[in-house]
Amino acid sequence: MNTLDAIQQRRATKQFDTQHVMTLDEKKALLNIALQNAPSAFNLQHWRPVLIEDRTQREKIRQAAWGQPQVTDASMLIVLCGDLSSWQSQAKNIWGQASEPVQQYLLPAIDQYYRDKEQVQRDEVMRSSGIFAQTLMLAAKAQGYDSCPMDGFDFDAVGEIINKPANYQIALMVAIGKGIGEHYPRIGKLPFDEVVKIDRF
Numbered sequence: 013m014n015t016l017d018a019i020q021q022r023r024a025t026k027q028f029d030t031q032h033v034m035t036l037d038e039k040k041a042l043l044n045i046a047l048q049n050a051p052s053a054f055n056l057q058h059w060r061p062v063l064i065e066d067r068t069q070r071e072k073i074r075q076a077a078w079g080q081p082q083v084t085d086a087s088m089l090i091v092l093c094g095d096l097s098s099w100q101s102q103a104k105n106i107w108g109q110a111s112e113p114v115q116q117y118l119l120p121a122i123d124q125y126y127r128d129k130e131q132v133q134r135d136e137v138m139r140s141s142g143i144f145a146q147t148l149m150l151a152a153k154a155q156g157y158d159s160c161p162m163d164g165f166d167f168d169a170v171g172e173i174i175n176k177p178a179n180y181q182i183a184l185m186v187a188i189g190k191g192i193g194e195h196y197p198r199i200g201k202l203p204f205d206e207v208v209k210i211d212r213f
């Protein structure tokens with residue numbers, strides 16, 4: 013499947029085939045496509061997907077997601093978190109293989125960009141996670157799977173269920189599997205000229 017087909021055929025899937033199974037290796041391989049290829053600011057890879065394999069965990073999360081069936085019925089579910097402190101904990105680790113001049117330029121730049129800026133730290137997690145999620149959903153589509161991005165859940169409750177540490181932020185969940193049933197037609201797309209501005213607002 014080419015990229016345009018994957019983009020155009022991806023739909024937010026509400027009904028999944030409960031009998032369809034993805035092996036753990038298949039799930040890891042799919043995740044790895046996004047982990048290795050999605051862009052992130054300063055290459056900091058803020059995303060920290062939590063793969064929910066346990067049935068009881070899935071049931072609990074479904075309850076915290078207003079009973080949405082995708083949570084339990086999809087073959088694969090991730091709670092996509094991000095590490096708010098990756099700018100501090102990972103910068104050296106990630107850029108350690110770069111040349112000395114690159115490190116000397118980048119490491120202070122990263123520090124200056126994030127330090128004491130909680131809003132920036134959170135925004136970056138959300139930006140990176142959104143791009144990660146879309147990369148994952150398109151990769152899934154290219155492999156014949158359907159997906160649903162989700163933020164219809166109680167973030168605090170899901171945070172508790174997965175034992176989320178304080179320096180992590182949940183961005184969204186993504187359910188992946190084999191869709192069943194028909195999609196609603198794509199409706200309500202805003203007119204181009206209402207959305208796109210040229211040069212300035």
Ligand SMILES: Cc1cc2nc3c(=O)[nH]c(=O)nc-3n(C[C@H](O)[C@H](O)[C@H](O)COP(=O)(O)O)c2cc1C
Pocket residue numbers: 022023024025026080160161162163164165184198
């Ligand atoms: C951040 C985000 C959160 C969403 N949350 C949910 C959700 O909780 N449940 C759901 O069924 N769909 C959810 N959706 C799917 C949207 O409703 C869907 O993407 C939108 O209606 C456009 O449809 P399409 O993706 O099929 O083109 C979410 C989408 C995004 C991007």
